[in-house]
Amino acid sequence: MSASETTPEHTGSAGWRDDTEPRLALTAEENHVVTARWEAARAAQKQLDALVRSLLDALAGSHGAVWEGKQYRLKGLRAFRREAAAELHEGVPLEKVVAKVNDLNRYTLTFDPAHYTEGVRQTYALLHARGQVIVVGSERNSWEDPVYKGFHATWQQPDGQVRFEIQFHTPESFRAKSENHLLYDLYRSRHTRRSLAGERNATKAHEQAAQAVQSGRYGRTPAKESY
Template identity: 45%
Template sequence: MSETTGAWEGEDYSLTPEQNRVITERWKRAEAAREGMDAMMKGIQQETAQSHGSKLEGLEYSLKDVDSFRRKAASAAEDKGFPVEKTAQSIHDLNRYTLTFEPGAYTEGVDRTYERLREAGYEPISEKNTWEDPVYKGVNTSWQHTQSEEKFELQFHTPDSFKAKMENHELYELSRGKELENLSQGDDDLKESYRNAANLLQNERYKNVEIPPGQERIGERLIRDTLDPDVPSEDVELIRRKEAEKRAENLAKAQAKAEAKKQAEQASLGLDGPAQSTSQGLRNHLAAPAAQAPRMRPDVPSIDPVPRQSRSRGPSLT
């Protein structure tokens, strides 16, 4: 992330230098807590994997991107008049995790996870069950340590509901940002029609997702959206095209970010520019077979080389 805490702008939103300082400092506290929380969630997953077949999804995204946090704070301030300082205090999902269980093991797996988190000193501060919602299905919980300000979000999904959620990411982005407002050019009715079209498209991916038995006793049951089957087909097709454009845009951003990270890692190892070519040439030289080695004279007995001991490189870290 950039260390600058001057003014920030992004996605039609902005923060003053002071607002950006507040948001950046809150994000850095979450960054410092990440390693310990990752370790805790890995331990819970390993235990529940044996008993309930759990998987920990998207661990590489367990810390919310700082610019995404900035956008969230800026939009809350501009669109809802919510002070940036309150966003920094109330946010739960800077550190966030997702556990999946197959439908038949889902409810018991969630129960066991609750037990383990309470044993670790955490209590739920938010429990939203949207399995009956047509646009987003799952259980989203937030937790806080009883002896500190540490907070994190934990989502519970089945493999199929997680897949649908990920496939709907661009539609979710369209629905929450200013793009529908810009598309509708100030026409509130048209904006609502576009939002309803996005809901219909999200619902399509949830239609065949099995609802886990017993899930109704987990958390607060919410139905936040309804479907309007009378949305004009041209509005649906427009949102479908915008989703495809957004997906291509996100892919390009991800590729650029990965390339920037790769270049930064090479630079930190002194492998940029001429040094990289020299290092690569040395590796090629060492890896080349000794095809030009002189042959031994026939009258000199050959000696079997001493077998080399393989060097263990340890476990691969993923």
């Protein structure tokens, strides 16, 4: 569980509200629907864990596959509530919010650079052989992005009831991503926002500095072609 998951929040018959950003709130009905969607993802975790372990059994020896970030394979309920509340605040319908979420169950596989492209291809082949279906439009190749490098895609079972995301990294890009995530959490923290309050252009300057640090960390990671 990340540090952000321990931040105080209010739940109850009136719904849910985030203490750090009061505008992020859910009515009782919204909170019920969002929580039910998260509970369904949690119920699917054991089955998906077994699927990913079967991929590792097939790919670890031949392609150096490693399952990273196991503690984050189920997105936290508070994080999902925050995301849902933010989208609802922007006018996105509740049914669309819960229907389009792809990363409540998310997994990260790393491959050595020499085996990366073939490792991704073999993962696709194994998932297809196990009856999983790629979600059209979900693939994202961001190896040329200076701030975030990697490749990820969303899969689902044939009935469409269970969706899960797989991120593909090299050990170096995963390490940089992990370091950058800590920087992002720091930026979002209440302490940082308070320290920047009232300073003209401070927030923009901080964003630019964060992007420079993120890009610098990825500078040592060679871009990989898509699968």
